[in-house]
Amino acid sequence: MFRSIITGSGAYIPTEIQSNPDFFTQPFYSNGLLLPSSSHDIVSKFKQITGIEQRRYVSQDLTAGDIGAIAARNAISDSGINPEEIDQLIVAHNFGNVAAGAIQSKAVPSLASSIKHQLGIRNPACVAYDVLFGCPGWLQGIIQADAFFKAGIANKALVIGTETLSRVSDRYDRDSMIFSDGAGAVVLEYKDTVSTDRGILSASVQTHALEENGYISMGSSDFPDSDPQVQYIKMKGRKVYEYALLNVPAAMKDCLDKSGVPIQNLKKIFIHQANEKMDEAIVQRFYQLYDLPAPVDIMPMSIHWLGNSSVATIPTLIDLVKQGQMPEHKLEEGDVILLASVGAGMNINAVCYRY
Template structure:
């Protein structure tokens, strides 16, 4: 039986560190009016809610394609494969290549095509394309490749999540402190092995867009004198929080139940690094669905405290950090059952059960 297995991983963590104290001189606005609380008070409350102490931004001369390439290069090296053997390259992102202070995203050619070019892959049968699915985009690429493997349409794939959110944030919006830049990538292969020995066991994906689609959207600046032609990422924070706590645990349960495994078998949960308190509440509610009041302390690795929310890049980056022993209190052993889960713009949710 053929299983979808992750055989290599890589990440690019930008070098520019933006600490919370760097926002002390920033005047934040809401409804085009200045917030009356001192910046120090706003930042302190922000850190208490999100857990974020610092985040990473790319330097001016590189963009999403560049950092996606660097993460991909690391994953290929880690897997020890010939890039010419890759059948598909999927790049999850949401904003394309955005130049610093640019007014327009560059989406053509696709980021995946740019990365294929940077990798020097000549094989025309290596199909390169982008996936826009909000923050769950990278995980959706993993789910998509699992299906293509099972359909016999590919044997090796490169799945990348890359984003430069620092170039689409409104500095007058306090929510801008959540977002960061980064890239993560994996090599997936279809490998023949005994069932459930390793690889993807089950998956789940959902879209709630009837009344929820605009919870995360694009809008003009909160500046007192906004430019009506330039748009920035915006979100209805309370709506997103309530949505995630209601729906993500249910989707995770659906995925785990499909795998046939028990909640007590789960060793690690790699959840989208959106908001520390929100992620912890999601996992608490997930375990509560099985009648467990407290989840294991070592089940939830996190990097949001120092990397912020880099959208599609958070899960593959976190996974790579754990595998490369960069988060000392967390490690994986062969046979461990892990889960991936994400939520984001759309509103989209997905989850994957994976035997390491």
């Protein structure tokens, strides 16, 4: 039996650290009005809700394409493959390359083509393309690569998630403290797994695009004297939270049930690092669907020090665990894990994988 297997991983964690106290002097607005609470109180409450203490921003000389290429090189090196053998180079992002101080996104050429250029891959049969799918974009890239493998079109894929959300965040909006920058990548190969039963076991994908379509969008700054033509990422936090709790656990259950793996055999859940309390509530509700309590050590978390880097959160988290940089979480051959994400669209996906 052939399955899609992760044979290498890599990440780029930006060097610029923004800790919560850095926001103590930042005024925050909502609908053009200065929030009455002190910035110190706003930041303290933010930490209680999200769990975020730090986030990472890229240095001014780097773009999403640059850090995606770094993560890609690390994944290629970890896998040991010849990059000229890559059939699909898939890059998940949402805002393209945004230079420091710029107000325009650059997505032509595509980030995938730009990263292929930076990697120096000459093979024209290495098809490079972008995926725009909100925060679940990287996981959607994994699902697409797996589909191409099963169709007999490809055998090796490089799937990258990269984002510089710090450059599209409104600093006057308290939600801006959630967002961060980063990049993660994996090499996925289609291999005979008859002796190990490793690889992707199942997947589930959903899009809710009626009233949910506006839960995460672009809008002008909350600062009253801002230029209305300059757009920033905006989020209806309560709506996103309620949507995620209602829909993500069911999608995760659908995915696990398709795999045929009993929930008692599930070792880890790698979930999009969006909000600590939301992620914990999603996992608890997922286990409630099986009338079980959630294990205390089931979910690795990096949000406390990396924040929410959108498409980069899951591949970065996988790399941290795989490379032994989160010693409290280990993966052994044969472990079944569940990957899940939710984001703008609104989109949800999940993948069940045997390590």
